[in-house]
Amino acid sequence: MTQTITTQTIGLIGSGMLGAAMARGWLDSGILTPDTLLIATRSGTSDVPGVEVVTDPQALVSRCDALLLCVPPDALPNVKMHAPNLPILSVVAGATQDRLSSLFGSARIIRAMSSPAAAQRLAFSPWIASAASTAADRQLAQHLFGALGKAAEVTDEHHIDVFTALTGPVPGFVAACAAAMSNHARSEGVPEEIATAAVKQLFLASGIAMTDDPRAPEALVQEMIDYAGTTAAGLSVLRDGPLRNALADGLRAATQRAKTIAE
């Protein structure tokens, strides 16, 4: 679906792994062009082709209709910018709406999370708007993040920390699952190269299959157990085993870290 090009100019602060991916996604979608996207980085350089780059984030304030922060959490205090009259969006892990408002002077805060899959427009980007955010701010957030894959407004700021753990890292926890499966194959004597290729193909196919199927993953597992074949024997063991809790423990630990990383 061709995205409508927003008529607003967006100032992106930070153009590293995530910022550059988001910029590429916006330019690829057509929602932004080199005339409606400006970037500020410490070095004044960016890997994003054709987009103007400045070193002073404050220079974006007078030229942009909205700003998006994409710097490391510990770099936030070093972003010297005061933008009381602009909506400020952020994908900075752990940076709360209150902290962002106090740092940059705006009450209109959209706190979000995305992932480097934004470059392929395959990210999941949840976002939450502060009470002072306008309807237009919310529409802009959904527009910008929706152009990078799927986006959803949440109403509990804690869920941004949950998604920082769950969908922020790509491949993240899914790579950990893939590694466990590949290591199993190797323990059965399968050569590493073949085990790796097999598991990567499995996750590619499985992602497409689950995307095409409207049912929740739980239903897909149950369907295979009900089929009562070889997979059922394994999934039954897995369902009664420690996998769920182990994965939840990992995600919970990452969620908790998200709450402290920007302090």
Ligand SMILES: NC(=O)C1=CN([C@@H]2O[C@H](COP(=O)(O)OP(=O)(O)OC[C@H]3O[C@@H](n4cnc5c(N)ncnc54)[C@H](O)[C@@H]3O)[C@@H](O)[C@H]2O)C=CC1
């Ligand atoms: N890399 C990832 O997979 C994900 C990262 N994030 C979040 O995105 C944010 C950025 O992370 P990465 O892109 O990985 O970091 P990075 O280290 O790759 O890039 C950081 C960028 O910020 C710029 N920067 C740093 N201090 C600055 C300042 N004072 N003024 C202007 N620009 C400044 C750097 O020049 C660089 O362009 C972090 O808050 C991280 O938690 C969120 C989800 C996924």
Ligand SMILES: O=C(O)[C@@H]1CCC=N1
């Ligand atoms: O690991 C991190 O800190 C960043 C935030 C979410 C994904 N990557």
